[in-house]
Amino acid sequence: MFNEFELYEISSLLRKYNLACMKEQGYTSINFPAPSSPGITKHNERRYGITDGLLAIRLGYRIPSIEKGDESGTNATALSPDEEFTLTGGSTKPGELGKGGRNKFDKKVPAGGCSGVALKKLGYFPGETPGNPMEVQALDKESFTNSLKSDRVKRSLEKWSSCMRDNGYKYAPEPFSASNDHRFATRSVTKLEKDVATADTRCKQSSRLLTVWSAEETKIQESLIAEHQKELHEVQKQRDTTLSIIERRSGSSS
Known part of the structure; x- marks a missing residue:
């Protein structure tokens, strides 16, 4: 929403x-x-994991701080x-x-x-x-979960996993197996984390994982939108109303 x-x-x-x-x-x-700052610079930036190679070199899997808040x-x-x-x-x-x-x-x-x-x-x-925002969250989760069942996505994940092995890192063909490595649960980013994250971004490119995954999920989302058009229309109307109010109130004393 x-x-x-x-x-x-x-x-x-x-x-x-x-x-x-x-x-x-x-x-x-x-x-x-x-509330915590989003910690990202654009919507859904890490939906499919880290993709910015330069950021990986500098921060590993860490999310940069945008503002103190x-x-x-x-x-x-x-x-x-x-x-x-x-x-x-x-x-x-x-x-x-x-x-x-x-x-x-x-x-x-x-x-x-x-x-x-x-x-x-x-x-x-x-x-x-009218319009239940939880409906959108449920559909968003459904499209993501179902996309992982796609044969094309599974094959791309296998290619990504193989590429990671070629770089010296053994990770299962699962989307966040590298970023969830318990060795990276440290206060400060380590050289190993930076190296793995950098290899991760490169292997995503060589396996075309991001392109394939995004395309497969988009197809699923389009189907879900068509199926739930009426409910989503109500949610969209409420979203527009809320955002117009926020635009007027944000930064004001009201």
């Missing part, structure tokens, strides 16, 4: 509105974690039962609209709580707005 950069902007605004609402409800010292949310507080009630309106499960009521400060908590208030500021009315 939203790309990584839009989600970062949305999460930042939701945090801002949730904090403001909670303070109005009597919780002046509450804090929520600030807001550190005011690093000391987030655990919520008490009443704080949870004020935030959610008494919701007991994801997607459920809490009925609201009164909190311990005798403040009137609206249906959906402060979360509902924050969402409404971005044009989404829990329980009323």
Whole structure:
């Protein structure tokens, strides 16, 4: 539904509105974690793993830091039962609209709580707005998973694995077997990680893995879009509404 950069902007605004609402409800010292920076420079940059050879030489599989971000949310507080009630309106499960009521400060908590208030500021009315963004996430996961079942993708992964062996690195023909190497779970990037990541990008090119994989997944996505056209149309309308509100509100004090 939203790309990584839009989600970062949305999460930042939701945090801002949730904090403001909670303070109005009597919780002046509450804090929520600030969203993490996307850490990439373009949408889906690492959907198929690392592809930038120059970045691999410099950072291995690490994602470069784009910005330091807001550190005011690093000391987030655990919520008490009443704080949870004020935030959610008494919701007991994801997607459920809490009925609201009164909190311990005798403040009137609206249906959906402060979360509902924050969402409404971005044009989404829990329980009323058509278009389920989870539908898009599910379809996105489905297209990715099914693409790995493609014979063409499997053959390209075998070629990639063979190329890695030729470079002295033994990895299974699985998309992230190299980047998930436990030896790279270190605080700082090592020479080995840089060397493997560099070989990874080169082998992706020689095996045509990226070209084949992208083409196969695109075919699957087109089929899923055609099958779920009505639901996706509703989600798209909601996305357009939310983004237009963000454009007006971002950077403002509202």
